[in-house]
Amino acid sequence: MRAFDDFAAGLRRSGTPATIGLIGGMAVAYLLAWFGLRNIIGPGLGFDPASALGRPWTLLTYPFASLGNGSDLIWFLLSLLWVWFMGGAIERELGAQRFIATFFAFTLLGALAMLLGRALLGTGPALLGPMIPASALTMIWAARNPEQSILMMMVIPLKGKYLAILTVVLVIFPLGASNPLLGVIAALPLGLAWLWASGKLPVAYPVGVRTGRSRADRKAEERRHFEFQEAIRKKQQDRDERERLRKLFESSLDPKDDR
Numbered sequence: 557m558r559a560f561d562d563f564a565a566g567l568r569r570s571g572t573p574a575t576i577g578l579i580g581g582m583a584v585a586y587l588l589a590w591f592g593l594r595n596i597i598g599p600g601l602g603f604d605p606a607s608a609l610g611r612p613w614t615l616l617t618y619p620f621a622s623l624g625n626g627s628d629l630i631w632f633l634l635s636l637l638w639v640w641f642m643g644g645a646i647e648r649e650l651g652a653q654r655f656i657a658t659f660f661a662f663t664l665l666g667a668l669a670m671l672l673g674r675a676l677l678g679t680g681p682a683l684l685g686p687m688i689p690a691s692a693l694t695m696i697w698a699a700r701n702p703e704q705s706i707l708m709m710m711v712i713p714l715k716g717k718y719l720a721i722l723t724v725v726l727v728i729f730p731l732g733a734s735n736p737l738l739g740v741i742a743a744l745p746l747g748l749a750w751l752w753a754s755g756k757l758p759v760a761y762p763v764g765v766r767t768g769r770s771r772a773d774r775k776a777e778e779r780r781h782f783e784f785q786e787a788i789r790k791k792q793q794d795r796d797e798r799e800r801l802r803k804l805f806e807s808s809l810d811p812k813d814d815r
Contacts, residue, residue: 572640572647572648574647574653574655574659575639575644575647575655576640578639578686579640579643582635582686585597585620586624586632587624589623589624591624593624594624597620597621597622598622598623600621601617601618601621602618602621602683603617603670603682604682605667605670605671605673605674605680605681605682606674614667615667616664616667618663618683619686619688619689622685623684632685635686635687638694642696642697643655646658646693649700649763659693662689662692662749663689665688665692665744666689666692666742666745667683669741669742669744669745673737673742676741677735677737679734679735679738680738681731681733681738687727688745691726691727691746692745692746693749694719695720697716698716698720698723699720699753700716702715702716703717724743724746724747727739727742731743
């Protein structure tokens with residue numbers, strides 16, 4: 557019991573207990589599916605517009621749905637990393653309870669958008685995984701930090717406002733594969749996320765609730781994160797340069813070059 561209390565206290569001190577909990581739930585679901593329960597985890601938690609009325613819980617559970625495909629492990633890990641980065645930043649601003657409410661509100665809006673698409677177009681893709689709510693979190697972060705840069709793939713600096721555009725494109729194209737209009741409908745919750753975080757909706761965005769941290773502190777943390785990414789990029793460049801010089805030196809010692 558003491559170990560559990562210490563673990564819970566550690567999560568609270570991290571400032572992102574809800575984000576870590578969501579990531580943990582997604583990881584557990586993926587592992588269960590990989591171990592052979594994919595016929596339960598996938599269809600049981602995934603959202604299908606064609607059968608949603610008979611399975612209403614799936615309007616909120618599809619971020620945890622997974623088929624446990626080992627070949628998709630790297631993309632799954634990247635999606636968890638993205639939820640951790642964006643979700644953590646927003647949770648520290650909103651507090652755990654409001655963050656959880658935000659995550660599931662946009663999860664629900666994503667499912668309702670697919671129902672709208674099916675009603676208008678007669679078709680709609682199933683939703684498995686956190687793409688829609690994670691994209692909404694990205695839009696919120698981008699609206700709050702339009703000029704803040706992050707390193708995409710640890711290499712490409714991208715400002716928040718351009719990250720928002722990229723996020724919308726990455727939602728429209730896959731979900732609109734069968735019908736481009738369906739992709740546009742799927743992106744509607746992302747537009748709401750941007751407007752809400754920008755203060756352009758009647759429902760006010762609760763800035764700095766229950767964080768105990770100033771905006772300057774949050775900006776300093778984001779700057780440290782950017783500097784950390786920049787340091788990783790420079791180290792990678794240094795390793796590449798050393799490897800290039802090593803190969804050049806070895807080739808200069810090759811007897812074949814003296815012929």
